[in-house]
Amino acid sequence: MKYLFILLLCSICMLSCQEKDELEKANQFYNSGDYEKAIQAYDQHLEMKPTHEIALYNRGRAYEELGQYEEAVADFRQVIKINPRNIGAYLSYGKHFYREKDYENAAFQFEKAYKLNKSSSQSATLLARANHKAGKVENAMEYYNIAINNDKENAEAYLYRGALKLHLNQAGGCNDIKMAKNIGYEGADELFNEYCK
Template sequence: MRKKLLFWLVGMIVVALPAFALAEVTEEDMEKMVTERYFEGAYNYYQEGFYDMAVRFYNIVLERDPNHAKALYWLARLYQELGLYREALSMWKRLAEVQPGNKVAQYFIKVCQGVIEQGKEPFELYERAYLFYSRGEKRKALTLYEKSCALNPSFQKAFLWAGRVALELGLREKAEWYLERALELDKEDKVAIYLLKQLRRSKDGGN
């Protein structure tokens, strides 16, 4: 099947090139053009919703050129859209190796790792909560942090942030409960230790 595709792609390239240009095309140039044809095919399949074929073609591109940044990006994105976070993480990491300064790849590495470790819904709630917090909407943020904690009772960072935001809102009992749970999950968490000390000191009248 792949040989038939390759012959067809080469044929299309040959037909598209004028005779004078064809004489100047090296074997390396031809290989690059074939690779780009596969990439175009993959993108077209993606746009049309034929995701299995898109995955197949992107993988062919990467077999031919392992450092093809656009193929790495689109395959990572496609895997993520399909909920295949481990596969997506692998592609994002490869893209970060090819383009060390790529902030998109670095961001989605964190996202994929978070989803794999904490679960999709708890991590998405955690991310949304921080957006509300960064806008100053702390009560909305706290609600989402609490939902994240309820869905994943082992999500230490969600408990830490729920405690921190509750403390900032003056909800001392709630803050203490969440911070204690965060510290149970990570006994070395310096932020949780510090916030609990501050909270208890204020309860004791600053002594």
């Protein structure tokens, strides 16, 4: 009986190690940009653990990198079902809507992420961008301000807040764009030269 228990324990340990190895291998493929191999490895891992939140999310990101958006969205939605507090899944799901120019639904997903972590500059920036694109300029300005208050080095928020201020003929637009330029945000130089010199 004692040996049977030890044999069972060893089998469980081997299975657990195999699952961990598959996930590590999948992550290595993803990090090296080999998204097709990453998806295959995530698939193998998910055969053993079909509700593994991290593997599902990472597979979704790999699908996204390959432009396979339907598969990516299915994984992000599954992650949200498993863990309704997964900020990354809401952000990725929101980016899908943003890419599709469905700014209302993008803002809806970004807002869910923001509400889960109100100190996230990234969530606030994405929420601002979606509102900006949807023409809700007051909401956009509010969330650009929040994003910058949460991270004084958020060049993207400075750039787009500056562009919005210029569009609305408000003071400080060029200062924001200059700040984005000083932080090193790509495209800030051109915008500054075009509108602020």
